[in-house]
Amino acid sequence: MTRSSALPASAPAVVAHGKGDLRIADVPLGEPASDQAVIEIAYGGICGSDLHYWLHGAAGESILKDPLVLGHEVVGVVARAAVDGTGPAVGTPVAVHPATPGPGAAKYPSDRPNLSPGCTYLGSAARHPHTDGAFLRYANLPTRMLRTLPEGLPLRRAALVEPASVAWHAVARAGNVRGKSALVVGCGPIGTLAIAVLKRAGASHITAVDMYAKPLEIAAAVGADALLQAADDDAISAVEADVVIESSGNHFGLASAIKGAVRGGRVVMVGLLPSGAQPVAISLAITRELELVGAFRFNDEIDEVIAALADGSLVVDPVITHEYALLDGLEAFEMAKNSAMSGKVLLNFGA
Numbered sequence: 001m002t003r004s005s006a007l008p009a010s011a012p013a014v015v016a017h018g019k020g021d022l023r024i025a026d027v028p029l030g031e032p033a034s035d036q037a038v039i040e041i042a043y044g045g046i047c048g049s050d051l052h053y054w055l056h057g058a059a060g061e062s063i064l065k066d067p068l069v070l071g072h073e074v075v076g077v078v079a080r081a082a083v084d085g086t087g088p089a090v091g092t093p094v095a096v097h098p099a100t101p102g103p104g105a106a107k108y109p110s111d112r113p114n115l116s117p118g119c120t121y122l123g124s125a126a127r128h129p130h131t132d133g134a135f136l137r138y139a140n141l142p143t144r145m146l147r148t149l150p151e152g153l154p155l156r157r158a159a160l161v162e163p164a165s166v167a168w169h170a171v172a173r174a175g176n177v178r179g180k181s182a183l184v185v186g187c188g189p190i191g192t193l194a195i196a197v198l199k200r201a202g203a204s205h206i207t208a209v210d211m212y213a214k215p216l217e218i219a220a221a222v223g224a225d226a227l228l229q230a231a232d233d234d235a236i237s238a239v240e241a242d243v244v245i246e247s248s249g250n251h252f253g254l255a256s257a258i259k260g261a262v263r264g265g266r267v268v269m270v271g272l273l274p275s276g277a278q279p280v281a282i283s284l285a286i287t288r289e290l291e292l293v294g295a296f297r298f299n300d301e302i303d304e305v306i307a308a309l310a311d312g313s314l315v316v317d318p319v320i321t322h323e324y325a326l327l328d329g330l331e332a333f334e335m336a337k338n339s340a341m342s343g344k345v346l347l348n349f350g351a
Contacts, residue, residue, distance in 0.1 A: 007029065007038060007079060007080065007138060008137075009028065010027060010029055011026065012024055012025065012027075012137055013025065013026070013069045013135055014069065014070045014071060014135035014326070014347070015027065015069055016050075016053040016054050016064060016067065016068050016070055017064075017067045018064055019055070019057030019058075020054070020055070020057075021054075022054040022329075022330060022333060024327060024329045024330065027136060029136075029138055030140065031140075032082070032083075032140040033142075034082065034083050035082050035084050035086055035087075035142055035143055035144075036082055036140045036142055037078050037079075037080060037087050037140075038078070038079045038080035038138055038139070039074075039076040039077070039078060039079065039094060039096070039134070039139050039146070040076050040077050040078075040138055040350075041074050041075075041134060041135075041136065041137060041138070041139055041349040042075055042076045042093075042155045042156075042159075042349055042350055043075050043076075043155055043156055043158075043159035043346050043347065043349065044347045044349065045073035045074075045159050045162070045163060045189075045344050045347075046073075046332060046333060046336040046344075046345045046346075046347065047072065048188070048249070048272075049062075049123070050070045050071065050123065050135075050333070050336075051336060051337050053068060053070060053125065054333055055337065058125070060272060060275055061126075061275050062124060062125040062126040063125060064125050064130075065125065065128055065130070066129070066130055068123065068125055068133070069132040069133045069134070069135060069136060070135045071122065071134045071136075071347075072096070072098035072121055072124075072162060073098075073159060073160075073161075073162040074095075074096050074098075074135070074139070074159070074162075075093070075094065075095045075149070075155050075158045075161065076093070076155070077091060077092065077093050077094070077155075078090050078091060078094060082143045086144075087143025087144075087146055088143075088146060088148050092148055092149075093148070093149040093153075093155060093158070094147060095146075095149055095158050095161040095162070095302070095306060096122070096134065096145050096147070096162070097162075097165075097302050098121050098122035098133075098134075098145065098162065099113070099114065099119060099120070099297060100119065100120045100121075100131075100145075101114075101116040101119050102116045102117050102118025102119045103116070103117065103118055111299070112299060113299055114296055114297045114299050122134055123135070135326075135347065137326070137349050147303065147306055149306065149310075150307075150310040153309055156323075157309060157316065157317060157320075158306070158309065159320075159344075160189075160193065160316045160319060160320065161302060161305055161309065162302070163189050163193055163344065164193045164196070164305045164309070164314065164316060165298040165301045165302040165305045166190055166270065166295075166297060166298050167190055167191075167193035167194040167196070167197050167270075168301040168305050169295055169297065169298035169299070169301050170190075170194055170247070170268050170270040170295035171194055171197045171201060171245065171268075172301065173268045173293050174243040174266055174293070175243075175266065177198055177201050177202065177203045177242075177243050178202035178203070179202060179204050180203055180204060180241075180242035180243055181203070181204055181205045181206075181207075181239075181241045181242050181262075182198045182205070182206045182207070182241055182242065182245065183206075183207045183209065183236075183244045183245070183260045183261070184198070184206065184207070184208050184209065184219070184224070184245045185209045185230075185236075185244065185245070185247065185253045185254075185256045185257045185271075186209070186210060186246065186247040186249065187208050187209070187210040187216055187218060187219045187224075187247075188215060188248075188343070189319055189344040190270060190271070191208070191215070191219070191245065191247035191271075192208075192219050192222050192318075192319050192343060193222075193319055195208060195219050195222050195223050195224050196222040196223055196314055196315050196316055196319070197314065198223070198243075199222065199223030199315070200308060200313050200315075203243070205225050205226070206223055206224045206225050207224065207225065207227075207239050207260075208220070208224035208226070208227050208228070209227075209228045209230050209236060209253075209256060209260075210229075210230055211230045211231070211340075212339065212340040213340075214321075214340060214342070214343070215340075221318035222315055222316065222319065223315070230248075230253070233256070233259065236256050236259055236260045237259045239260040240260070240261070240262040240263075240265075241262060241265060242262055242265050242266075244258075244260055244261045244265065244266070244268065245257075246267060246270065246271050247270050248271045249272050250271070250273065250274075251279055251280055253271060254267075254269065254271075254273065254278070255280060258280070258281060258282075258284050258285050258290060259284070263288045263289065263290075264289050264290070265290055265291070266290070266291040266293060267285070267290055267291065267292050267293065268293050268294075269292060269293065269294050269295065270294075270296075319343045319344045320343065320344045320346060321341075321343040321344065321345065322335050322336075322342055322343075322345045323345075323347075323348050323351075324345070324346070324347055324348065325347075325348055325351035326347050326349050326351070329347055332345050332346075332347055333345075
């Protein structure tokens with residue numbers, strides 16, 4: 001099969017070549033496999049991992065060895081359906097579940113494929129060859145990754161499906177939060193989306209912590225009841241929250257999360273700390289019998305998130321603070337790294 005004349009042979013993409021080397025450049029568009037649809041990408045959200053590949057040439061222990069097309073928070077419209085007959089028809093708006101679980105089912109719970117050994121993710125250098133992402137105008141994606149979006153759900157709002165699913169998974173790891181007090185440490189996009197999920201789930205009182213005014217403003221807009229500065233140790237310690245979501249991704253935030261939890265409470269760690277040893281007052285967690293729980297990516301929560309966005313019960317619009325055309329992608333990344341000024345920064349691939 002030859003590529004349709006309606007689709008170009010190449011398209012502009014956001015490509016990380018190494019530390020400090022980010023380019024907007026045309027990449028060739030290969031022929032899709034039989035189970036792949038061609039998606040015309042509408043919006044893409046810049047994630048912390050995208051920033052790390054640009055700023056550090058690595059995201060945690062995932063080190064760039066070759067140029068990598070970034071991007072896993074994407075939505076778009078089917079431009080060509082898969083030839084094997086699977087997946088949605090041409091013209092269908094879709095969100096993308098960017099994970100491909102790996103083998104080794106005996107090594108993880110069957111209902112938690114996010115933990116599978118060898119799992120790959122769009123826009124990730126965790127494996128070699130790397131798994132290219134979807135920050136490009138047209139992306140060939142397996143139909144199993146595609147989720148049809150309900151009528152009336154704007155693509156711009158749906159661009160938050162993937163990070164909202166991460167937040168939804170983190171809140172689920174906290175257990176039933178209805179009627180419980182919650183503390184969210186770190187109000188970047190994941191933290192503020194966690195606040196929105198906690199609000200929808202019936203948390204009785206939500207306290208938000210951050211270093212900067214803008215993230216706290218967003219936190220209030222999506223449901224936080226109280227706002228605290230990260231440096232105010234006494235106020236954080238006085239919160240005594242039943243449930244804490246740690247989304248700052250640094251050991252100072254984790255220390256605040258432990259201090260702000262009630263005795264016997266649960267701390268969900270969704271912010272990915274740097275690899276290696278971390279200076280954390282773990283003795284306090286022991287003497288207070290805290291439960292420290294990890295949260296990594298998500299599974300089928302994406303379907304619940306889409307439904308909640310469609311019916312309006314999950315309020316996320318305030319999290320989006322900036323939007324840039326793809327060709328202004330370098331400027332967009334500069335804004336996204338400025339956590340004092342931005343929430344979620346979107347790339348508009350059709351602008």
